[in-house]
Amino acid sequence: MEPKTIISRKEFNLKQFFFQWEWMLVLIFILVNTINACLSPYYLDGRGLLSATMTFLDKAFIVFPMAFILILGDIDISVASTVALSSVIMAVGYNAGVPMELAMVIGLAVGTLCGFLNGLIIVKFKELSAVIVTLATMITYRGIAYIILQDQAAGKFPEWYTYLGWGYIGGVPFILVAFIVFAIAFGLLLHKTTFGRRVYAMGTNITACRFSGVRVDQIKLIIFTLAGLMAGVTALFLTSRMGSTRPNIALGYELDVIAMAVLGGVSTAGGKGRIIGAVLAIFLIGYLRYGLGLVNIPAQVLLIIIGLLLVLAVMIPNLKLNLRGKQPQMQQWEERRKIDKTI
Numbered sequence: 001m002e003p004k005t006i007i008s009r010k011e012f013n014l015k016q017f018f019f020q021w022e023w024m025l026v027l028i029f030i031l032v033n034t035i036n037a038c039l040s041p042y043y044l045d046g047r048g049l050l051s052a053t054m055t056f057l058d059k060a061f062i063v064f065p066m067a068f069i070l071i072l073g074d075i076d077i078s079v080a081s082t083v084a085l086s087s088v089i090m091a092v093g094y095n096a097g098v099p100m101e102l103a104m105v106i107g108l109a110v111g112t113l114c115g116f117l118n119g120l121i122i123v124k125f126k127e128l129s130a131v132i133v134t135l136a137t138m139i140t141y142r143g144i145a146y147i148i149l150q151d152q153a154a155g156k157f158p159e160w161y162t163y164l165g166w167g168y169i170g171g172v173p174f175i176l177v178a179f180i181v182f183a184i185a186f187g188l189l190l191h192k193t194t195f196g197r198r199v200y201a202m203g204t205n206i207t208a209c210r211f212s213g214v215r216v217d218q219i220k221l222i223i224f225t226l227a228g229l230m231a232g233v234t235a236l237f238l239t240s241r242m243g244s245t246r247p248n249i250a251l252g253y254e255l256d257v258i259a260m261a262v263l264g265g266v267s268t269a270g271g272k273g274r275i276i277g278a279v280l281a282i283f284l285i286g287y288l289r290y291g292l293g294l295v296n297i298p299a300q301v302l303l304i305i306i307g308l309l310l311v312l313a314v315m316i317p318n319l320k321l322n323l324r325g326k327q328p329q330m331q332q333w334e335e336r337r338k339i340d341k342t343i
Contacts (some may be wrong), residue, residue: 036291073270115228
């Protein structure tokens with residue numbers, strides 16, 4: 001009897017490697033930068049490109065936990081309201097006499113608590129979908145922010161606090177350095193740990209995971225809590241960049257974050273997505289807005305372009321699956337035709 005060998009890893013396929021969605025994003029990114037350079041002679045300024053990251057990377061911190069949530073097959077549309085509530089409570093605390101360092105910690109704690117409450121409700125009341133729960137908390141968190149500040153603004157932060165949003169480290173924006181650190185951390189967590197593998201498994205078949213002994217509820221709770229924490233981080237950077245805060249801060253951020261994750265190849269059906277794709281989508285949309293802003297192209301045109309890119313992101317994977325599904329059928333038809341000819 002011949003010995004059998006079990007292959008634990010798939011063999012490297014060059015064709016499949018270059019047909020991944022991330023390479024399509026690279027091509028689109030190159031195309032966007034080429035068009036922007038043609039539209040404006042000021043676009044390819046190195047310092048300007050670095051400085052532009054400070055205008056769109058604040059919301060990018062939420063994209064990482066959002067990718068985890070989408071891979072689970074869930075969604076969180078309360079992240080923008082969490083940003084607002086964290087920012088408002090931090091500012092009100094500082095204006096009431098709390099040291100700025102402690103106020104920042106309180107802002108992070110508020111965001112973490114909001115995410116924890118989202119996750120707790122979702123795991124305790126399984127009959128409620130994540131979109132319903134986070135829709136309710138989205139309204140609630142924003143409403144609390146309005147109750148605290150009403151239509152007023154809060155600010156007058158110390159000068160050193162503006163460094164978060166506008167500071168540099170050796171010519172590189174501080175926010176960009178922080179973003180790279182978080183991108184590496186979340187990338188390793190998703191792709192190189194048991195926790196990440198379980199997230200993918202839950203997105204593929206959560207029932208099988210539950211019967212296999214995976215602590216499904218605990219993982220969901222951790223991920224939604226992480227989303228709240230990163231919303232608090234966004235609140236710190238966004239408030240620092242603006243210099244003050246209002247209850248309507250970060251309006252529409254939840255749609256931008258979801259769009260970045262989906263454009264990056266994260267499937268809303270669950271079980272699919274990579275951090276590198278989300279990172280590419282963040283810079284693609286960010287520099288698209290920056291370039292079009294240099295030539296005063298209306299925001300409505302930008303929305304149309306992003307919408308078309310999202311449609312493309314959804315269509316191409318489905319087309320590939322359909323083609324793969326049709327290949328065995330074509331082979332069967334060819335075999336039947338050969339049999340019919342011989343008969």
